[in-house]
Amino acid sequence: MAHDIRIVTETELRQAVGxxxxxxxxxxxxxxxxxxxxxxxxxxxxxxxxxxNADVDVKTAYLPGFDGFAVKMSTGFxxxxxxxxxxxxxxxxxxxxxxxxxxxxxxxxxYLTDLRTAAAGAVxxxxxAPRGVETAGVIGTGxxxxxxxxxxxxxxxxxxxxxxxxDAGRAQLCADDLAATLGVEAQVVENPADLVRAxxxxxxxxxxKKPLIEADWLHPGLHITAMGSDTxxxxxxxxxxxxxxxxxxxxxxxxxxxxGELRSAVAAGLWRDRPVAELGQVILGQxxxxxxxxxxxxxDLTGTGAQDTAIAxxxxxxxxxxxxxxxxxx
Amino acid sequence: MAHDIRIVTETELRQAVGxxxxxxxxxxxxxxxxxxxxxxxxxxxxxxxxxxNADVDVKTAYLPGFDGFAVKMSTGFxxxxxxxxxxxxxxxxxxxxxxxxxxxxxxxxxYLTDLRTAAAGAVxxxxxAPRGVETAGVIGTGxxxxxxxxxxxxxxxxxxxxxxxxDAGRAQLCADDLAATLGVEAQVVENPADLVRAxxxxxxxxxxKKPLIEADWLHPGLHITAMGSDTxxxxxxxxxxxxxxxxxxxxxxxxxxxxGELRSAVAAGLWRDRPVAELGQVILGQxxxxxxxxxxxxxDLTGTGAQDTAIAxxxxxxxxxxxxxxxxxx
Numbered sequence: 200m201a202h203d204i205r206i207v208t209e210t211e212l213r214q215a216v217g218x219x220x221x222x223x224x225x226x227x228x229x230x231x232x233x234x235x236x237x238x239x240x241x242x243x244x245x246x247x248x249x250x251x252n253a254d255v256d257v258k259t260a261y262l263p264g265f266d267g268f269a270v271k272m273s274t275g276f277x278x279x280x281x282x283x284x285x286x287x288x289x290x291x292x293x294x295x296x297x298x299x300x301x302x303x304x305x306x307x308x309x310y311l312t313d314l315r316t317a318a319a320g321a322v323x324x325x326x327x328a329p330r331g332v333e334t335a336g337v338i339g340t341g342x343x344x345x346x347x348x349x350x351x352x353x354x355x356x357x358x359x360x361x362x363x364x365x366d367a368g369r370a371q372l373c374a375d376d377l378a379a380t381l382g383v384e385a386q387v388v389e390n391p392a393d394l395v396r397a398x399x400x401x402x403x404x405x406x407x408k409k410p411l412i413e414a415d416w417l418h419p420g421l422h423i424t425a426m427g428s429d430t431x432x433x434x435x436x437x438x439x440x441x442x443x444x445x446x447x448x449x450x451x452x453x454x455x456x457x458x459g460e461l462r463s464a465v466a467a468g469l470w471r472d473r474p475v476a477e478l479g480q481v482i483l484g485q486x487x488x489x490x491x492x493x494x495x496x497x498x499d500l501t502g503t504g505a506q507d508t509a510i511a512x513x514x515x516x517x518x519x520x521x522x523x524x525x526x527x528x529x
Numbered sequence: 530m531a532h533d534i535r536i537v538t539e540t541e542l543r544q545a546v547g548x549x550x551x552x553x554x555x556x557x558x559x560x561x562x563x564x565x566x567x568x569x570x571x572x573x574x575x576x577x578x579x580x581x582n583a584d585v586d587v588k589t590a591y592l593p594g595f596d597g598f599a600v601k602m603s604t605g606f607x608x609x610x611x612x613x614x615x616x617x618x619x620x621x622x623x624x625x626x627x628x629x630x631x632x633x634x635x636x637x638x639x640y641l642t643d644l645r646t647a648a649a650g651a652v653x654x655x656x657x658a659p660r661g662v663e664t665a666g667v668i669g670t671g672x673x674x675x676x677x678x679x680x681x682x683x684x685x686x687x688x689x690x691x692x693x694x695x696d697a698g699r700a701q702l703c704a705d706d707l708a709a710t711l712g713v714e715a716q717v718v719e720n721p722a723d724l725v726r727a728x729x730x731x732x733x734x735x736x737x738k739k740p741l742i743e744a745d746w747l748h749p750g751l752h753i754t755a756m757g758s759d760t761x762x763x764x765x766x767x768x769x770x771x772x773x774x775x776x777x778x779x780x781x782x783x784x785x786x787x788x789g790e791l792r793s794a795v796a797a798g799l800w801r802d803r804p805v806a807e808l809g810q811v812i813l814g815q816x817x818x819x820x821x822x823x824x825x826x827x828x829d830l831t832g833t834g835a836q837d838t839a840i841a842x843x844x845x846x847x848x849x850x851x852x853x854x855x856x857x858x859x
Contacts, residue, residue: 257600259574259587270602274630275629282628297606298612299585527636
């Protein structure tokens with residue numbers, strides 16, 4: 200019995216799916232399901248290809264209630280810029296969750312990952328940031344710095360955004376882009392301490408291996424979303440800050456213990472047997488969230504296969520509705 | 530910089546790539562490289578979806594000297610026949626080993642796996658079967674039963690083939706097919722003992738969970754290739770037979786300890802600290818092979834990501850040469 204497979208390029212995906220409240224709802228639903236049980240999410244499959252300065256990651260997850268599941272392949276070949284090519288490439292394959300047949304091949308080169316990562320930031324802001332956010336701050340100046348602030352703005356209409364990065368020129372470009380996109384005041388600050396102290400919502404988006412945020416910069420009424428750490432070598436927030444916060448929330452407790460900010464706190468002996476709440480549990484009311492405007496909250500996002508399955512399913516619906524891509528009958 | 534991605538269906542792949550000496554050479558080369566070092570092959574990623582009677586496997590491997598690497602996704606949804614669909618589906622994605630860009634999406638539904646598995650059987654026969662094979666035997670009656678015997682015939686021109694399966698009707702169909710394809714005498718036998726005793730080359734191709742071949746059926750001048758076991762619950766050959774053979778050879782020692790016939794022998798306490806030779810080491814002369822016509826040899830094939838990368842690279846060359854498939858510029 201013949202069936203159709205839709206092949207969709209990055210350009211076609213960008214036309215059909217963007218960062219908006221609907222996308223955030225889809226990713227929120229992934230967190231809900233992740234906390235609700237029945238999700239099958241194996242550990243990430245990785246190849247460290249140091250001989251060619253590259254790495255390859257494969258993620259997948261089966262989510263009850265979703266009619267598809269995705270396998271995501273991400274490649275990072277870090278000498279590519281010398282060939283005039285981007286370092287990061289990859290795709291998602293969407294399978295039917297009922298028959299295992301291939302439904303779609305989404306040649307997104309990481310676009311859908313950028314989107315679901317930003318949307319997860321919005322979900323964190325929706326459920327954990329204080330209601331009143333005047334100033335948002337972002338540490339880092341890349342694609343996710345921009346997307347995370349756009350995502351946060353979907354949930355909290357701040358008046359001003361502060362940007363800090365190691366390269367002041369790139370920080371200025373990022374601030375200019377955000378001012379243009381969101382129509383808010385955007386300023387570069389000289390150090391991350393000033394940024395954290397002046398903000399009610401901070402997002403860290405770097406590949407830092409040593410903490411950029413110190414515990415004594417924390418202040419009442421602050422929410423931090425740390426989305427940079429996704430391997431066991433990375434660390435953006437001091438272990439003491441995690442211990443000090445009123446609430447720490449993981450996207451996946453098991454994964455954050457190995458890959459997230461939590462890893463460093465555990466390694467430093469500052470976590471011990473304290474239980475770890477997951478974002479989905481907070482959404483479902485199974486774990487306490489922010490108790491008041493003055494709480495200090497931290498969300499640790501390492502990125503899950505569940506989000507990939509959710510965004511791939513949603514993207515496939517969107518491109519099918521747009522009749523985008525190339526349909527192959529097999 | 531735009532580049533092309535070739536999307537190829539199973540039908541197109543079947544037209545471009547088949548089981549022949551060149552395919553066997555390609556898979557032999559994969560074993561050579563696997564033994565030579567520098568291969569990166571992570572453990573298989575699996576999802577057991579028992580709630581929908583299904584499983585999903587993902588394999589990959591990077592092979593030095595190959596210009597691509599494959600990620601293979603295999604799905605088994607065992608209620609599909611009630612919908613009139615095959616249980617097994619899947620595809621391979623071929624990436625450039627230099628840039629990480631997607632080169633090809635091979636929608637093979639397991640065809641390339643069938644091919645590389647059969648070719649591995651031919652490699653085992655090439656290097657380990659006695660020179661003089663009058664009678665070959667196959668245990669099992671499915672696709673691999675046919676392909677393994679065709680593959681063995683590429684290496685040893687036997688005069689007769691014996692077939693045993695639990696279902697005598699299916700065994701007869703398999704024998705008829707083999708007689709027609711190879712032009713040899715083909716007979717169904719009543720029990721596996723008779724088959725093993727009368728054959729110089731035996732291939733086991735079942736999903737058995739209890740041994741089908743007993744140790745006291747072994748005889749001088751016998752080679753067995755066991756290709757059925759690929760998960761930790763399967764077992765085709767008695768542990769005592771492995772211990773008794775003059776030579777046992779794994780496709781991957783690490784994998785056979787967990788997924789192959791070797792697992793049961795180790796669990797039975799019949800292997801202890803005996804070293805395990807790999808097929809690639811035998812090919813390279815790094816480990817002793819068959820020492821004479823009277824030796825008893827066993828090869829344990831669990832299937833490796835290295836074979837997938839090799840067959841995907843080769844298939845992509847073939848379909849490119851045939852200008853087969855749909856080319857998408859991204």
